[in-house]
Amino acid sequence: MSSSKHILLRFESKNGQFRLTVDPADQFPTLLSKILDNLPSNADSRTLTLSNKAHGGEDRLLSSLKGVAIDRVGLKHGDKLFIKYKEQPQINGNSAVATASASQSYNSSNRLNGVPILPTEDLPVAPLPQSSPTATIRNPWEIVQQSALDDRLDKRDGKIPRPRDQKMCRHGPKGMCDYCMPLEPYSQQYLEEKKIKHLSFHSYLRKINSATNKPELKSSYMPPLSEPYYRVKSNCPSGHPQWPDGICTKCQPSAITLQPQPFRMVDHVEFASPTLIDSFINFWRLSGAQRIGYLYGHYEEYTPVPLGIKAIVEAIYEPPQIDEIDGCTEGEWENEIDVDEVARLCGLQKVGVIFTDLIDAGAGNGTVVCKRHIDSYYLSSLEVVFSARLQARNPKATKWSDTGRFGSNFVTCVVSGDENGGIAISAFQASNSAVEMVRADIIEPSADPTVMLVQSDEGQDGSGKRTRYIPEVFYRRINEYGASVQENARPNFPVEYLYVTLTHGFPNEAAGIFNASDFPIENREVIGEGQELRTIAKKLGISGSKTNGEDGVESIADFHLLCFLHGMGVLSKEEESLLCHVARSHDIAEGFQLFNTPGWATLLAILQESGERPSKRPLPAVFNGDRQGYFDSSEQLAKRFKGASLR
Numbered sequence: 001m002s003s004s005k006h007i008l009l010r011f012e013s014k015n016g017q018f019r020l021t022v023d024p025a026d027q028f029p030t031l032l033s034k035i036l037d038n039l040p041s042n043a044d045s046r047t048l049t050l051s052n053k054a055h056g057g058e059d060r061l062l063s064s065l066k067g068v069a070i071d072r073v074g075l076k077h078g079d080k081l082f083i084k085y086k087e088q089p090q091i092n093g094n095s096a097v098a099t100a101s102a103s104q105s106y107n108s109s110n111r112l113n114g115v116p117i118l119p120t121e122d123l124p125v126a127p128l129p130q131s132s133p134t135a136t137i138r139n140p141w142e143i144v145q146q147s148a149l150d151d152r153l154d155k156r157d158g159k160i161p162r163p164r165d166q167k168m169c170r171h172g173p174k175g176m177c178d179y180c181m182p183l184e185p186y187s188q189q190y191l192e193e194k195k196i197k198h199l200s201f202h203s204y205l206r207k208i209n210s211a212t213n214k215p216e217l218k219s220s221y222m223p224p225l226s227e228p229y230y231r232v233k234s235n236c237p238s239g240h241p242q243w244p245d246g247i248c249t250k251c252q253p254s255a256i257t258l259q260p261q262p263f264r265m266v267d268h269v270e271f272a273s274p275t276l277i278d279s280f281i282n283f284w285r286l287s288g289a290q291r292i293g294y295l296y297g298h299y300e301e302y303t304p305v306p307l308g309i310k311a312i313v314e315a316i317y318e319p320p321q322i323d324e325i326d327g328c329t330e331g332e333w334e335n336e337i338d339v340d341e342v343a344r345l346c347g348l349q350k351v352g353v354i355f356t357d358l359i360d361a362g363a364g365n366g367t368v369v370c371k372r373h374i375d376s377y378y379l380s381s382l383e384v385v386f387s388a389r390l391q392a393r394n395p396k397a398t399k400w401s402d403t404g405r406f407g408s409n410f411v412t413c414v415v416s417g418d419e420n421g422g423i424a425i426s427a428f429q430a431s432n433s434a435v436e437m438v439r440a441d442i443i444e445p446s447a448d449p450t451v452m453l454v455q456s457d458e459g460q461d462g463s464g465k466r467t468r469y470i471p472e473v474f475y476r477r478i479n480e481y482g483a484s485v486q487e488n489a490r491p492n493f494p495v496e497y498l499y500v501t502l503t504h505g506f507p508n509e510a511a512g513i514f515n516a517s518d519f520p521i522e523n524r525e526v527i528g529e530g531q532e533l534r535t536i537a538k539k540l541g542i543s544g545s546k547t548n549g550e551d552g553v554e555s556i557a558d559f560h561l562l563c564f565l566h567g568m569g570v571l572s573k574e575e576e577s578l579l580c581h582v583a584r585s586h587d588i589a590e591g592f593q594l595f596n597t598p599g600w601a602t603l604l605a606i607l608q609e610s611g612e613r614p615s616k617r618p619l620p621a622v623f624n625g626d627r628q629g630y631f632d633s634s635e636q637l638a639k640r641f642k643g644a645s646l647r
Helices: 028-037 097-105 146-155 186-194 201-212 274-287 336-345 381-393 432-439 533-540 560-569 573-585 588-595 598-609 634-640
Strands: 007-013 016-022 050-053 080-084 256-258 270-271 292-302 308-317 323-324 327-329 349-357 411-417 423-430 444-445 450-453 471-480 483-488 493-494 499-505 621-624 629-632
Touching: 007 274, 016 028, 146 201, 146 292, 256 432, 270 274, 274 308, 274 349, 274 411, 308 349, 308 560, 336 349, 336 560, 336 573, 381 411, 381 423, 381 432, 381 444, 423 432, 432 444, 432 629, 471 493, 533 598, 560 573, 573 588, 573 598
Parallel strands: 007 080, 256 471, 270 308, 270 499, 349 411
Antiparallel strands: 007 016, 050 080, 292 308, 292 349, 323 327, 411 423, 423 499, 444 450, 450 493, 471 483, 621 629
């Protein structure tokens, strides 16, 4: 059959049947608007699937058939396809208006070169609804709930006191002049004197608020913060069709001029104990492969920086991943919500991510190769995009923004070699402009880690059609003559414009919440470390002749142990909340209350059956000089399988 002749296809869904006349050369995504016209208004276009059979057939998402022509799958005139979809959630008995309008916007009015735009195209980060980035909140200072730390810092004036200048001050001890009056928290003089590279978030807020709102003018208050937005605005008031059918100066984004961000959302990263980093990089010591983990902790005030904020890391959780010598790939983290819930019960939250980039120097003295320095790079373009995606998923709520959010407190830490061959930590954050450019699909990583590529307006299918709107991107630099010049960012530009650096350190005295860190870390089976019931029994001191777990008040203060117990599902919600509270506070009285609960008794009964039995003779250990660690011999492995049965 010639591809120019139209054919008739039949479709059947749970709402009935309908027919469509299509061109065999058309691609499956072109059917989206026609199919939606024959489905209820609450049909979620993102879940729309096609199948060749009503039951037991091969279901394919319509959005996954991009680039597949109708005649390519062998469909002929009169063939029948079966449609499945999910309905959108209900709010107060009515269909969600925002979601419904979002799905309906993919009908015939939202086309690019005559082809409907699918909801999954060109959205590298799952953004909030399209109307929300530009939709302002009326009186956000009355509606938005920000953190308790931000509320405390808002109440402080942040003034930097100065002593009386013995040479310049001519007044008495109770007087004040220009030489001794307190400085503003954003004083450039103080920042240069203390070698502070970036303003803190609240110092930057005071600076722009003093310029935006002036009480002496008695004008109405305006939120001083506004997030960057580099996408085409929807629902343009000019009345023209939505992009790409139409665009005007009101809805198209302005040209982007990149400059180093003068502030940072978090100023310092503090690890509660050096043991956290030591146990994390121990995976590299044993395997030679890189590792990634997520930081759990809380935020506190950082006094060395005026109105500063620091992230205190209490635990590192290592999700499922595939580790290699030159990097790692994250797997599907199925229990992420459960881990976040355990952290919440402990008074913690996800504050950042950490990964290693270590290569042994081969000198035999423990030194590593220095890959990141002033002549190469500190954070690669791929890592900037990765950090920006995570920050986009963890926005910061603030009442000082017209949209109720601004930036993110999520941090990125890299463990790599320094110039002396030692292992060092570096902390970064992607700038707000970088996060929005990743959301808008304007930039993409380069093979050269020092530069970032600007996307093309055209798609990658070679058709020459515009699939995204890319505004003009510029950046300013100092040329060889010392003058500040503006350069076009196409095709690439330096990655340094897209991140800010943070300081890091350890407390003088380790005072972490989780002081019992000998429980095996999750997802380390590849190096022979596993989490088992007998490991819990040994940690809590439970064996066949001992059933009293009262000595385990200190031993349960381990985040990895708490996550494992949560996954067992033995304790109730109240008992698990008490368990996390005891692990955080180390209160003996509450510990006895925990040990008298029914759930703990059930846990003891389970552990008693799988408790650690005393070995008949010491297990030998073999030292592996290449891996720099101790490994049990094959005799121990044979004993573990001695009682196994295949029946």
